[in-house]
Amino acid sequence: MTWLITGGAGYIGAHVARAMAAAGERVVVLDDVSSGVAGRLPGAVPLVEGSVSDRGLLERVLAEHAVSGVVHLAAKKQVGESVEKPLLYYRENVGGLAVVLEAVVAAGIRRFLFSSSAAVYGVPDADVITEETPCRPINPYGETKLAGERLVRATGRAHGLSTACLRYFNVAGAAAPELADTGVFNIVPMMFERLTRGESPRIFGDDYPTPDGTCLRDYVHVADLADAHLAVARRLDGGGGDLTVNVGRGVGVSVRELADVIGEVTGGVRKPVVEPRRAGDAPRAVASAARISAELGWAARRGVREMVESAWEGWRLHHPGARAAPRP
Numbered sequence: 001m002t003w004l005i006t007g008g009a010g011y012i013g014a015h016v017a018r019a020m021a022a023a024g025e026r027v028v029v030l031d032d033v034s035s036g037v038a039g040r041l042p043g044a045v046p047l048v049e050g051s052v053s054d055r056g057l058l059e060r061v062l063a064e065h066a067v068s069g070v071v072h073l074a075a076k077k078q079v080g081e082s083v084e085k086p087l088l089y090y091r092e093n094v095g096g097l098a099v100v101l102e103a104v105v106a107a108g109i110r111r112f113l114f115s116s117s118a119a120v121y122g123v124p125d126a127d128v129i130t131e132e133t134p135c136r137p138i139n140p141y142g143e144t145k146l147a148g149e150r151l152v153r154a155t156g157r158a159h160g161l162s163t164a165c166l167r168y169f170n171v172a173g174a175a176a177p178e179l180a181d182t183g184v185f186n187i188v189p190m191m192f193e194r195l196t197r198g199e200s201p202r203i204f205g206d207d208y209p210t211p212d213g214t215c216l217r218d219y220v221h222v223a224d225l226a227d228a229h230l231a232v233a234r235r236l237d238g239g240g241g242d243l244t245v246n247v248g249r250g251v252g253v254s255v256r257e258l259a260d261v262i263g264e265v266t267g268g269v270r271k272p273v274v275e276p277r278r279a280g281d282a283p284r285a286v287a288s289a290a291r292i293s294a295e296l297g298w299a300a301r302r303g304v305r306e307m308v309e310s311a312w313e314g315w316r317l318h319h320p321g322a323r324a325a326p327r328p
Contacts, residue, residue, distance in 0.1 A: 001111075002026040003233060004067045006052050006100065007074030008045075009036025011181040012115070012171060012222060016071060018179070019226035020233065021045055028065045030058070031074065040179055052096040058103040069111030069236060070104055071229060072097060075144075078185055079119070082141035093144035094151070101155045109161075111236040112152060113229065116165045118218075118246070120146040123282040130288040131167070131244055138280050153242055162240040164232045169218040169248035169287045171225055173307035179222075180314020187217075188308065191259060192315045195268035196322045201259050205277035208284075216252035216284040221302035221310075224249075231296045248287030249300040258304065265308045267323070 003020060007013040008029030013036065021027045021042055028046045031038075038047055046065070050057045052074045061067065075093045076082065082089040097114075104112060119142030120135045137143045149165045156163035172188045174180040184193050191201040206213040228247045235243065259272045292298050316322050 001068035001237060002028060002065050003069045003071055004028050004030060004061060004065070005071045005073065006030045007036065007072075007115075009033055009038055009040055009047060010073065011179070011183070012168075012225065013073045014040035014179055015175055015222045015226040016073065016229045017041055017045055018175065019223070019230050023230055025230070025233070028061065028067065030061055035183070037182070052100050053092075055099050055103055058100060059107070062103060062107045062109065067107070068109060069113070069233065070100065070109060071113045071115070071233065072100055073115040075115065077117075077141060079139050079141045082139055082144070086140040089140045089144050093141075094147050097148050097151060101151065104161070105155065105159045111233075111240075112156065112161050112163045113232055113236060114148060114152045114163065114165045116149050116167045117142065117145045118167050118169045118248070118285060118287065120149065120167060121285075123280060124285075127284065128250070128286055128288045129246065131246060131291055149244065156242055162236045162242070164236060164240065164243040164245070166228065166232060167244070167246045168225060169220055169246065169285070171222050172219050172304075173221040173223065173302065173310045174314040175223040175226070175310070177310075177314040177317040180311060180318060182318055187255070187258065188262065188311050189315065191262050192266070192312065192322075195262070195266055195270065196319065200270040200273040201262065203255050203259065203272045203274050204281060206256070206274045207277075210254060210283055212254050212256050214255040215281055216254050216286060217258075218248040218251060218286045219253055219258070219304055219307055220248050220300050221307050224300040224302055228292065228296075228298050231298045235296060243295065245292040245295065246287040246289060247292060248289055250287055250289040252284060252286040253304050258308075261305055261308050265305070265312050
């Protein structure tokens with residue numbers, strides 16, 4: 001069978017494309033390369049440049065490549081931007097998904113994997129977040145992901161699709177330097193950027209009810225996340241039904257602990273500066289990974305230090321000459 005990966009030239013998408021191709025799956029990628037990078041993809045993986053909102057293009061790709069399953073990652077994903085531009089996020093993330101599902105149903109495709117997010121949970125009052133934790137997103141990005149899940153499940157029930165929704169927690173690291181995240185929107189590259197400018201990393205709030213007062217987060221290596229996609233895709237290939245799973249390690253790491261690891265790896269030993277809390281930051285957001293382990297036998301294999309080391313290699317590749325400035 002052939003899998004279409006939308007958004008497959010992006011940071012996560014390229015890891016998924018490489019993992020699936022390396023495992024012997026036939027893959028084709030559709031990406032508008034607005035944030036994706038064509039060079040991330042193996043030469044054997046075809047890249048079609050275009051938008052998921054282009055129904056005619058989708059129909060041609062599905063037919064010409066004999067696609068029998070879709071991994072849908074294409075989406076806008078910046079939380080702050082979603083607050084400023086909710087119409088854009090609903091149009092791209094929900095409207096674009098609807099166009100893809102329409103084309104999938106018309107083509108008779110029966111396997112669909114949807115890239116969701118822990119943002120669907122909002123700020124839950126829970127030590128560990130399970131798939132049964134109530135979903136109360138607090139920003140348009142999270143709202144669009146929850147709406148997407150509901151649309152995927154409803155389409156699956158109505159048209160006989162086997163579907164899966166993967167709720168990612170905090171993704172970091174790189175399987176190879178050239179695959180590293182080139183954006184500066186997540187905490188690891190944000191800290192790298194400040195250190196290489198000779199500035200201290202920032203911690204937003206140190207008075208939370210956690211062991212060291214800083215927020216606890218669940219970080220998962222992007223290569224482990226890619227392996228999870230492969231496992232879920234193969235489950236859907238076997239019939240799979242409807243599956244919703246968290247993808248995380250089930251381990252909480254504080255922002256201060258992360259900053260310490262980043263300082264050790266980069267040599268940037270500057271003491272973090274503490275700034276006021278940000279609105280909407282949960283004190284703790286740690287996944288239960290019990291369901292994906294029980295259903296698929298998947299478990300994350302890489303730890304935070306490996307995430308930071310691999311991300312730093314990628315940062316230095318994309319920022320030649322970058323080094324963390326030492327303490328003045």
